[in-house]
Amino acid sequence: MPRLTLLVLLLGFGLLAVSTGSPALPAIPQPVAGKLPVKLAVLIVFDQMRGDYVDKWRPLFGPRGFRRIQKDGAWFPNCFYPYAGTSTGPGHSALLSGATLDKTGIIENEWYDRKAAALVYCAGSDRYAFVPPLPAALPTTSSKADVTPRKPKPVGHPDFMLAETVADVLKRETAGKGKVFGLSLKDRSAILPTGKRPDGAFWFNGQFVTSTYYTDTLPAWVSEFNRKPFKGGRPFADQWFGRDWVRSRGDLNYSAFSGPDEVSGEGRLNGRGVTFPHMMTGGKDTLGKEYYEALANSPMGNELLLAFAKACVRAEQLGQDDVPDLLVVSFSSNDVIGHTFGPDSQEVLDVTLRSDEILADFLEFLDEAVGPGNYAVTVSADHGVGPLPEVAAATLPEARNSTRVDLATFLTAAEHHLSSTFGPPQGPPGKPEDLADEVKALKGQTGLWIESAPTPWVYLNRRQTDAKNVKTGDVATSLVEWLKRQPAVQTAYTADEIETAPHPDDTLKFVRRSFVADRAGDVYVLLKPYYLFADRLRARGTGHGTPYDYDRHVPLLVYGPGLAVGRRSEGAVPQQVAAIVSRFLDLPRPRDAAYDLPRTLLGR
Structure with missing residues (x-):
């Protein structure tokens, strides 16, 4: 059976x-x-x-x-x-x-x-x-x-x-x-x-x-709870130290x-x-x-x-x-x-x-x-x-190609596309792979077209668009067009599209209800169902954060x-x-x- x-x-x-x-x-x-x-x-x-x-x-x-x-x-x-x-x-x-x-x-x-x-x-x-x-x-x-x-x-x-x-x-x-x-x-x-x-x-x-x-x-009462002793005088929160988590239903x-x-x-x-x-x-x-x-x-x-x-x-x-x-x-x-x-x-x-x-x-x-x-x-x-x-790949026919997408490699390719389209960015050379490491990214990425990328949002570097005398919206549109050609990507939207598109599909409606102009990025990217970005936190395990059911x-x-x-x-x-x-x-x-x-x- x-x-x-x-x-x-x-x-x-x-x-x-x-x-x-x-x-x-x-x-x-x-x-x-x-x-x-x-x-x-x-x-x-x-x-x-x-x-x-x-x-x-x-x-x-x-x-x-x-x-x-x-x-x-x-x-x-x-x-x-x-x-x-x-x-x-x-x-x-x-x-x-x-x-x-x-x-x-x-x-x-x-x-x-x-x-x-x-x-x-x-x-x-x-x-x-x-x-x-x-x-x-x-x-x-x-x-x-x-x-x-x-x-x-x-x-x-x-x-x-x-x-x-x-x-x-x-x-x-x-x-x-x-x-x-x-x-x-x-x-x-x-x-x-x-x-x-x-x-x-x-x-x-x-x-x-x-x-x-x-x-x-x-x-x-909170202080008392924190001090509340368990066996041997240890605090209540420490009582599980050395014990194993076993299945609760042995039957x-x-x-x-x-x-x-x-x-x-x-x-x-x-x-x-x-x-x-x-x-x-x-x-x-x-x-x-x-x-x-x-x-x-x-x-x-x-x-x-x-x-x-x-x-x-x-x-x-x-x-x-x-x-x-x-x-x-x-x-x-x-x-x-x-x-x-x-x-x-x-x-x-x-x-x-x-x-x-x-x-x-x-x-x-x-x-x-x-x-x-x-x-x-x-x-x-x-x-x-x-x-x-x-x-998912092993059990769901619709997910047979699902995989983890290396975020550093993905952002490096996106950065290469923008450099090829709008010219090399000015300033000290940046490392696109560092955008996948939020700690390193905080040190500043002046020599990149992408300034920060806490998924699912991509924030473009306004210093670069000003220096190159290009519109941020044009850079965002180019990036979205590139993203939509990537095999792991379901769709992507520019911030302008999220705010003003007259006939949004269901996915765009979900994204629009998640958008605040001065907090969201310039581009939203959505991977295909059952795909995950992989970085040092998500090399294993799973996640959430999408509009999928x-x-x-x-x-x-x-x-x-x-x-x-x-x-x-x-x-x-x-x-x-x-x-x-x-x-x-x-x-x-x-x-x-x-x-x-x-x-x-x-x-x-």
Whole structure:
């Protein structure tokens, strides 16, 4: 029997094997007339959880996590981001603003700032300092899981966010009394959804930290959590050191529901192997940055964040009065694992099964701490993910030619085309291959036609166009024409075309919603489906950030009072989360929110 057929049969009959012996779940009381619908709204983001995961692996879940919401809440399996910039920062800017990236301003995790001649990080800079100050031995791993680290280290703030979020509206409408917290392993995931003045945004750098943008001292409960001892007196976050990450379901044939344990293209972190079990030391004998990177690249990072989220609810007494509160919890480990091993891996299956357990645990905690009917939970993701090119080429007929495209070679060829067309650039000779290394590129590339190229954007060197007395638009048009002739390229657009083309196709519409003129580059380039640019970060593993369905598809599940329950066939966008959470908090939508409630959410 072909493997695909076997998998379909297993999924089709899997529900018959689910135990029905669990205790009954609490009923959701309907809201009382004249009162706010809920006391606490919670947005749970599983970073990089693609929308099909909660459907195809549903038979493997327990009854109290995803399936509880699928049964007793509203489930929208056809949910897709309506823009091209499907990365972590953009997704977290969109969910609670209800806006596309042309309004939030967060066009990518990074973009190039021409005035500063430097890359800008979407949720940090050197303007602020960490609270508490980081020990010299600890890295700022939380801010950069899928973009290049560089100095000085960016410290978190929301200054680059242009749109308001539900958090801003809550603060305004309650005169600051409604509490807002954002929690994650990544800084941008805690910062961007929670607006300009939350009560706290905390992320993990060997311990939970914030920045001087928010406060000069940690709240006592955060400091206490960081010191919280585990066995032997070690801090709580260190408890997994020396333990192995093993499959959570020893009874389950993982190969029947995902891929084999080892495939070509999987990444290696700090020498850790690509097959189970995965050691949790980072390859070192002592605690250090390698361990904390390994922790983030394992389901145990999510377990740490769950404990921290519970501590926040208890210490801040969220949902305990008649002024509503908002909590954002973004689980980052799914993303780091997905980048390393790919969506068809046993590791991604395992972290998804464990995410179901985490969701069940958190819902039961909220039942006890806040009370059924007093809280609402919305679950989504910031983006999806594409398969490893090697896996796609071997398993998908439409992707049989997919491959990794060496970025340095690609940019060198682009630079050669521009030099052949417009003449050699003036100034000290530059190295086009250095444009693929963002750290080297920051040193300045005066002798090149291309100034910076943080994919998918290409920034042309205005000094060269001025010196050669040519129009930047003409250089961009020539580059786009060349790009479209390259075998790995699907399409490319100039900035002028993105802004003004009168009859945009669907792809151009997605790109237009990801465009801000003074932040985006002069040219946007899109590789063919299942292709990836390869640089020193992406020589292995996989990525996202395209307008293809596999990057735009995310789950959308809603649990709370007053809903029509069950699966919906209605198409949805993740920005509807802003309208959903606003409804639960009895607030007007944020000013740039472009999407109303899903039509069938309330049974209309």
